[in-house]
Amino acid sequence: MKVVRSFAGEKWHAAEGGKGVELRDPSTEAPLGHVSADGLDMDHLVQHARNQGGAALRELSHESRGQLLVGMSKAIHSIRDELLDLSMKSCGTTRKDSKFDIDGASGTLYHYGALGKEMGSSLVLEDGEGEQLGRSSVFWGRHTRVPRNGVAVHINAFNFPAWGFAEKAAAAILAGMPVITKPASSTCLVTERCIEAIVEADVLPDGVLSLICGSVGDLFDHLNEQDVVAFTGSADTALRIRSHSNLLAKSIPVNVEADSLNAAFLAEDVEPGSETWNLMVREVAREVTQKSGQKCTAVRRIFVPKNLRDAFVEAFVEELSNRVTGSPYDDSVNMGPLATADQLESVLQGIARLGEVADVIHGSGERCNGVGAAEGQGYFVAPTLFEAREDGGSEIVHDLEVFGPVSTLCRYDGSSATAACLNSRGAGTLVTSIYSDSDEWVHDFLRRGGSYSGRFYLGSERMAAQAPGSGLALPSSLHGGPGRAGGGEELGGLRALDLYSQRIALQGSKRTVETFVRP
Ligand code: NAP
Secondary structure, eight states: OOEEOEEETTEEEOOOSOOOEEEEOTTTOOEEEEEOOTTOOHHHHHHHIIIIIIHHHHHSOHHHHHHHHHHHHHHHHHTHHHHHHHHHHHHOOOHHHHHHHHHHHHHHHHHHHHHHHHHTTOSSEEEEEEEEOSSSTTSEEEEEEEEOSSOEEEEOOTTOTTHHHHHHHHHHHHHTOOEEEEOOGGGHHHHHHHHHHHHHHTOSOTTSEEEOOSOOTTGGGGOOTTOEEEEESOHHHHHHHHTOHHHHHTTOOEEEEOOOOOEEEEOTTOOTTSHHHHHHHHHHHHHHHGGGGOOTTOOOEEEEEGGGHHHHHHHHHHHHTTOOBBOTTSTTOOBOOOSSHHHHHHHHHHHHHHTTTEEEEESOSSBOOOBTSOTTOSOOBOOEEEEESSTTOOHHHHHOOOOSSEEEEEEEOOOHHHHHHHHHTTSSEEEEEEEOSOHHHHHHHHHHHGGGEEEEEEEOTTTGGGOOOTTOOOTTSEEOOSGGGOSOOEESGGGGGGGGEEEEEEEEOHHHHHHHHOO
C-alpha cells in the first residue's frame, strides 16, 4: 500500500512503522494509501529551508524568482492529465472541478512569475515615494520592504490540494522566502505529486520548497521571529494554531483563511427573467454545487426579496435539478462525492442542525447513491436547498458553515439597508455577491456594510458577458475576509508579498536611501 512521502532536506521521507491516516477513494471507498510524517526531523527541516533556501532566494532578483515560479508552473502543467486523474480518484472531484484546482495552481504560479518579470532586477519592494525629512533633501526618508530571513510555513485545507499550495508558495517565493508546505492529509496525494514534478524538473535551489505530509508534530516549536505561518482551514484549527505559545511569544505572524458564511443577494430592482436574474440563478447554483460545495467561497446564504421568492425558487430549483451526483468517472455526472467519510458525517450533522430552523425545498438532505457508483458506497450527498422559516434567517443560518452542496434561501424586504445588515450577521465573509443593476442600491450597501467582507462580487447585466462567478479567487484580487473568515489576506497581486516581507523605514542621505531601493 502506498505511503505518501514528505520532502525535507532535499530527500524524500516515507514514514516507517505507524500507519497514520488512511486515504480512500471517496467514490468507491477503496483504500489508496497512508499518510504519516512520523520520524521527520522538523528542526532539521526548518534549518535547511532557512539556511539554504532563504539565502539562495534573497540573492535573486524578483525577475529571477519569477522564473522559478514559471518553472514550477510548467512542471505541474507537464503532468496535468495525471494530476486530473489523481484528483478524480483521491478527492472525488469531477474532471471539470479537478481542472479548477490543477489549472488554478499552474495559472497562479505563472501569474506571479509574470509579476516577477515586470519587477525586473529589484531585490526589495517599493513602499510609497521617498520624502524630505530634514530642512533640505540632505536628510531623506523612504519606506521599503525586505524579505523576512525565515521560512514560510503553509498549512492548507483539503479542498484545494494543488491551488492551495501554489497560491501561497507563489507569493512567498516571489517575496524571497522558502516554503514548507503541509497539505491536509486526506487529499495530499495530489500535492505530493505536484512537488515530485517540481523536484524532478529541478527548477528550484535547494531548500526553497519542502513538503510535510502528515502531522506537523513539533514544527511550531522550531520557528523563530523571522518565520511566518499561513493557514487555511477551519476556525477551530486556526484558533489552536494562533494560540501556540511559541508563535505568540515570538510574535510570529499567522495569516488565517477560515470558515465563511458567504452570501448572495438579489436586489429589489432585478426583474425575473432579466439578464441579471439569470446570471444570479446560474452562478449561485454553480457556487453551491461546484466541488460538491467544498469551497471556502461557496454561497451558503441566498437572500431574495419576498415578492420575488416564488419566481426565484422555481428558476433556481430548475437549475439545481441539472446536477447529477455520482462518480467522477461517469460522463453524465457533474457533481462528485464529498471528500471523506468525516466530511460526509459533518455535512449530515450540519443538515440536521439547519433543519431545526429551515425546511428542505430541494434535495433530500440525506446520503444518496451516486450515479455510476456501487450502491451504498461513496460519500454522496445531492444538492440540498433549505428555506429559512424566519424572514432573514435565524442565528444558525448565519453561523453554521455546512461544508457541502448545501445552502439556505432567506426572504427579505429587498432593500440595501436590510441586505447590509443581513450580510453582517455572517460576522465576516470571504466574498459576498450582489446582483443588481442599480448603482445606487449597490453603493448604499457597500457604504453601510463594506467592512464585513473581503471581496464583493457585483453581478449585473453590464458585466454578465465576462462574469466568472463569485467563487473564483483571481490572483489579482484579494482573497480573505474579516472576522469569522479569519482576518487574513492572500493574493491581490503584489499585496500578497506583504506577509513575507518586513516594512522598514530608511532615514539617511538621499543617495544612500534611493540607491538601496532602486539600485
Ligand atoms: P482543518 O481540519 O482545519 O484542517 C486544515 C489543515 O490544518 C490541514 O492541513 C490539517 O492537517 C491541519 N491541522 C489540523 N490540526 C492542526 C494542528 N493542531 N496544527 C497544525 N495543523 C493542523 O480544515 P479542513 O477540514 O481541511 O478544511 C475545511 C475548512 O477549511 C472549512 O471550514 C473551510 O471553510 C475552510 N477553508 C477556508 C478557505 C479560505 O480560503 N478561507 C479555503 C478552503 C477551506 P490534517 O489534515 O493532517 O489534520
